[in-house]
Amino acid sequence: MSQDNHSARPQGRPPEGDSRLSRVEAQLRSPFLFFFVSALIWLLASSVLALISAFKLQAAAGVLDCEIFTYGRVSAAQHNLFIYGWGFNAFFAVNLWLTSQLGRFELRNAWLVTLGAVVWNLTLTYGVLRIFAGDMNSFSLLEMPRGVGPVLAVAFLLAAFWPIVAYARRPTGHSFASQWFIVGASFVFPLTYLLTQLLVLWNPASGVVQALAHSWFIQNLLLLWLGGSALASVYYFLPKVLGRNITGYYLASVAFWTFFLFAGWTGSASLLGSPIPLWVQSVGVVGAAMLLVPIIITAINFHGTLSVDGGWSRAWNSTTLRFVSFGAVAFTIAGFLNAFFSFRGYNAVVRFTSFGAGQEQLLTYAFASMVIFGAAYFILPRLTGSLWPSAKLVHLHFWATALAAVGSIAAALTVGWQSGKQLADASVPYAKVLAASSGLATASVLFAILFLVGHVAFALNAFGMILKSSAPAAESRHD
Amino acid sequence: MKNTKLLIAGVFLTVALPFGALLLSSQAQLGSLGRAPAEEGGPLFPPRTPGLAVQGRAVYVSLGCVSCHTQQVRPAGQGSDIARGYGERPSVARDYVLQPDVLLGDRRIGPDLANYGVRAKSIADVHVAIHHGKAFAFLYESGAKGEIPSERAASLAAYLQSLRQDYSSPEAKLKQ
Structure with missing residues (x-):
């Protein structure tokens, strides 16, 4: 990054010479930008809602005390917008681009993708408005009314089924790790989503089996769709930007299979102590421990690649890799924490505290979102044919989001652990535990502001670039 | 591959x-799994929820109460739920068989409510709790003699009072 500052030019300069997009990229341009702009808008909306819900916890009385802004609704809307609005749209875009790069896939039916994007975002808007109106379900990330589910699933297929088509039709027999992860993620999510909708909302299973189905859904969504997509990006950008092979690449196929095989079994580890059969809880604990295999392999792949030949400092000096390697480190930490805190003794301490929220944020923000940012810094200049307008905003974006992510996750984890320890001692009154963890509420407000600053900086830069490019880029493609 | x-x-x-x-x-x-008597020939548990409480349950879901309150008591070895007085026995799957959508919850920003109906001493206390300071004042109307609970507040209170797992279940007997 510093080199770019010396030559006083913004980030992510597109390749010299031919400024025209390749045909493959030109076909992708409009669906990619549609997804990406939608993702950014949802990211901003969810950051604002995160700030509101942080305020509500900090001062339970006084801020927006009306019905639509009850904490339950605001936090549910925020969570859904962050995951389905930001995470999904962004990975629709990035996965499509990666697919086209790796398989030379020509997207001839771009209108179908755009249709999927329109349906996805309209349905999401409707679903979130229903949440604010109080028409919500009680399972996290399934809060939107049940009619929304099948429509979202169809939109997902229109928007994200293409990697599977591309993989099946790829011209060469050879394939790359990123492709496997994208194919797996794109295949697992719609199936899981529909099955869970069926078991939880349409034809509810008996009592607590719903909670079990929900935990399975959450793990598949967070680990396999968001995590799998983000891993695909890391596998692509690390070697691409560093210009060297992945260390121990032959292990990547083991990582892929073990990750997909074990992730689906870990859900019940989040229900330890709940009234579900004990054997199911134990399967979850074993699954979480087995998941260490792909965590360790990806750690060897990623950190090994970064550790050779000054890779870390080169990563630090490239905007894309600065974000992507931040994400790679977060993924390793998240994996170890998940395995460690799935053991009954530790889990009993942190269960029901802010610890779980910290773990989820580690996965969805510090890993997946940071990887998305890194990918955007690489892809957008190539697709728009122009430069990032401001290097200062890039710096602001990185430092604000990185500090906010580290700070808010560390706060959620440590406060969760401490209050869990206090709660475990029944002689400590509940009010005292609440008072001791009130610092978290104040910190959450500060970090929510910092997140918002970072996201606004990123959005300004990205919108500036897209708007600036749209007219001249259209001309340059005619010559 | x-x-x-x-x-x-x-x-x-x-x-x-x-x-x-x-x-x-x-x-x-x-x-x-269905309902079961606590002792032979006795009434079946879990009891059916009264009509007003069923309406209150819908209010509970629609206000997103589940994002701060759990409804489950962990066994003695795991956490201090029983020692803390959230329940006399751990929750079991049978306690939830009548619920159309289970409200187990996974975060305790407020206390567990599995046995709130046992703990709540009077209806006035329940309304104070629903109020959460002032955050849920919109559920109340101001009248001549102070605040009057709206229909929704009344049904929510009825629901909260109906929350109890204080019966013996074949899987978890109460200590005599």
């Missing part, structure tokens, strides 16, 4: 195996 069908089939199995082995078999194990 060169074989597309193998990849798709493998990924399909990663969904199908946990679905079958965890979810369907749990449903097979618990699906036939």
Whole structure:
């Protein structure tokens, strides 16, 4: 990054010479930008809602005390917008681009993708408005009314089924790790989503089996769709930007299979102590421990690649890799924490505290979102044919989001652990535990502001670039 | 990894195996669970929820109460739920068989409510609790003699008072 500052030019300069997009990229341009702009808008909306819900916890009385802004609704809307609005749209875009790069896939039916994007975002808007109106379900990330589910699933297929088509039709027999992860993620999510909708909302299973189905859904969504997509990006950008092979690449196929095989079994580890059969809880604990295999392999792949030949400092000096390697480190930490805190003794301490929220944020923000940012810094200049307008905003974006992510996750984890320890001692009154963890509420407000600053900086830069490019880029493609 | 069908089939199995082995078999194990008497010939538990409380439950869901309150008591070895007085016995699957959608919850920003109906001493206390300071004042109307609970507040209070797992279940007996 510093080199770019010396030559006083913004980030992510597109390749010299031919400024025209390749045909493959030109076909992708409009669906990619549609997804990406939608993702950014949802990211901003969810950051604002995160700030509101942080305020509500900090001062339970006084801020927006009306019905639509009850904490339950605001936090549910925020969570859904962050995951389905930001995470999904962004990975629709990035996965499509990666697919086209790796398989030379020509997207001839771009209108179908755009249709999927329109349906996805309209349905999401409707679903979130229903949440604010109080028409919500009680399972996290399934809060939107049940009619929304099948429509979202169809939109997902229109928007994200293409990697599977591309993989099946790829011209060469050879394939790359990123492709496997994208194919797996794109295949697992719609199936899981529909099955869970069926078991939880349409034809509810008996009592607590719903909670079990929900935990399975959450793990598949967070680990396999968001995590799998983000891993695909890391596998692509690390070697691409560093210009060297992945260390121990032959292990990547083991990582892929073990990750997909074990992730689906870990859900019940989040229900330890709940009234579900004990054997199911134990399967979850074993699954979480087995998941260490792909965590360790990806750690060897990623950190090994970064550790050779000054890779870390080169990563630090490239905007894309600065974000992507931040994400790679977060993924390793998240994996170890998940395995460690799935053991009954530790889990009993942190269960029901802010610890779980910290773990989820580690996965969805510090890993997946940071990887998305890194990918955007690489892809957008190539697709728009122009430069990032401001290097200062890039710096602001990185430092604000990185500090906010580290700070808010560390706060959620440590406060969760401490209050869990206090709660475990029944002689400590509940009010005292609440008072001791009130610092978290104040910190959450500060970090929510910092997140918002970072996201606004990123959005300004990205919108500036897209708007600036749209007219001249259209001309340059005619010559 | 060169074989597309193998990849798709493998990924399909990663969904199908946990679905079958965890979810369907749990449903097979618990699906036939019904109400049971605490002692032979006695009334069946869990009791049916009164009509007003059923309406209150809908209010509970629509206000998102589940994002701060759990309704489950962990066994004595795990956490201090019983020592803290959230319940006299751990929650069991049978306690939830009548619930159309279970409200177990996974975060305690406020206290657990599995046995709130046992703990609440008077209806006035319940309304104070619903109020949360001033945050839920919109559920109340101001009248000549102070605040009057709206229909929704009254039904929510009825629901909260109906929350109790203080009966013996075949899986978890109360200590005599």
